[in-house]
Amino acid sequence: MxxxxxxxNIAGASDSVFKAMMEAAQGDAMPYGNDDGTAQVAHRLSELFECDVDVFLVSTGTAANVLSISALTPPWGSVLCHSESHLLNDECTAPEFYTSGARFVGIGGADAKMDPTQLKKLVNQKIGDVHSCQPSVISLSQVTEVGSVYSLEEIRAITDVAKSVNLPVHMDGARFANALLALDCTPAEMTWKAGVDIVSFGATKNGVMAAEAIVIFKSSLEAKGISSEKVAKELGYRRKRGGHLHSKMRLLSSQMIAYLTDDxxxxxxxxxxxxxxxxxxxxxxxxxxxxxxxxxxxxxxxxxxxxxxxxxxxxxxxxxxxxxxxxxxxxxxxxxxxxxxxxxxxxxxxxxxxxxxxxxxx
Known part of the structure; x- marks a missing residue:
């Protein structure tokens, strides 16, 4: 060939990632994320995003996406995403499984980007109607499933609709770094400053062996009247229940530290x-x-x-x-x-x- x-996904991991894992494997450390390395990851991501964040490490992008969303929607809720999104088409039924049955609703739009006009119509339909699932969270993919990238203005157009009805916004950032460089902006500008409340910060596709970070932007959620403390607490339990609270979390943390070191x-x-x-x-x-x-x-x-x-x-x-x-x-x-x-x-x-x-x- x-x-x-x-x-x-076919590429392996960067050499420095494996080296960091080998170093982290030496000696003993507290399990389940109570190690110094995991605390360091949270600190580094707080610096990277220029704000106070809660961080939950998991080992797959699927887990990062569905756990994020499950903490933001009830079983009778609906998750609004593009009709071509990864969540809707390529996660088997993991989203429904983790959310205990929430409905995922596809929204149209050119280049796999949600049309804000269509979105606005859906977030205002049948609110309070006990016969209908209730809009609970909006999720956008950055990069999209067809290789396009939401501009900052396009992200804000989506989050403005969300803000008008106090819905949280999730970003599937499986290719977060690729999108960020395409836009030539800062991580803060592409997320909470643009109205995103929680992001799946992808790393596995870009040089890490198996580590993804769920990043919660506390002040962004609080501004919508959503308790970030409650979301974080629920995510903690959901991560454990979902089998992603790794006992040797330091080996995931070491990957993310190497990923964030020396750019x-x-x-x-x-x-x-x-x-x-x-x-x-x-x-x-x-x-x-x-x-x-x-x-x-x-x-x-x-x-x-x-x-x-x-x-x-x-x-x-x-x-x-x-x-x-x-x-x-x-x-x-x-x-x-x-x-x-x-x-x-x-x-x-x-x-x-x-x-x-x-x-x-x-």
């Missing part, structure tokens, strides 16, 4: 984004290739001319296709995607296009 663009999280995301920019720019020049939604971070959906996908697969490249419309493939770059591999992919795509134009390939 020359290079794989199937997912950023590893930024440099890893910068490389992934740069490789996607190179890939997208190259594919734009290949005859017959259609860019469906321009990639703003490290994920791209495009439509290839008939036969090109099969040709590229035979050439030794890997990517996902066949799940969407005919000819549509998904390409994802990671912090370890080699530039030479990206360039080789573009050359191969160009070679197929030239052979096709010449009639060599029917």
């Amino acid at each position: 020359k290079v794989a663009f199937t997912s950023d 590893l999280w930024r440099s890893n995301a910068a490389h992934a984004n740069a490789m996607m920019t190179l890939l997208q720019d190259g594919l734009r020049r290949v005859p017959g290739v259609k860019i469906n939604t321009p990639a703003q971070a490290n994920m791209l959906f495009c439509t290839l001319p008939a036969g090109m996908a099969e040709y590229l697969l035979k050439e030794g490249f890997a990517f996902y296709g066949g799940r969407w419309e005919e000819g549509v493939i998904r390409l994802v770059t990671s912090f370890r995607t080699p530039q030479a591999g990206v360039e080789a992919f573009i050359v191969s795509a160009q070679a197929f296009a030239e052979l096709s134009l010449s009639g060599t390939i029917a």
Whole structure:
């Protein structure tokens, strides 16, 4: 295989992350998050987001998302998200399981971004009607499922609707760093300053082995009349009940500390984004290739001319296709995607296009 663009999950972990885990494994430490390293993670994330936060470490993005939301909605509530969101389509029934049956409602909008007008209509429908589930939380994905990124203005348009009815806002930040660099803003600007109340701060896709952080912005929740203390307390119990209160939490904490040290999280995301920019720019020049939604971070959906996908697969490249419309493939770059591999992919795509134009390939 020359290079794989199937997912950023295929890359391993950064060397410094493994080194930090090895160091943390030495000696003894208090279990269940009562160690110094876990306290250090909370301190670092408070500094990163420029505010007072509560932090809950878990080992998967699914857990980070569904535990966050479960602490914010009752079983009779509804979670409003985009119809193409990961929560709605790619979490099996974990969201319903963890929320004890809350309904997830898909909202339309171009480029997998919620339309604020549609959202506003839904948050005001059948309020207090005992026959209907009640809007309880809004969740947005940053980066979205098609590789687009909400601008700060677009985030505020969503959170303004939420604020008008005092609904909490969750951000699925599985590719948080990739989105942040695309927007060239601060973590605070993309979250609580824009009206987000809780974020799943993703790290596993960007160089960590298995560590994600649920970050609660206390003052943001309190401003909506929601007790951050109550949410944090409930999250603590839900994390335990959900099997994510790790006894050797220091091994998760050590990963996150390494991730946040020397801007590893930024440099890893910068490389992934740069490789996607190179890939997208190259594919734009290949005859017959259609860019469906321009990639703003490290994920791209495009439509290839008939036969090109099969040709590229035979050439030794890997990517996902066949799940969407005919000819549509998904390409994802990671912090370890080699530039030479990206360039080789573009050359191969160009070679197929030239052979096709010449009639060599029917």
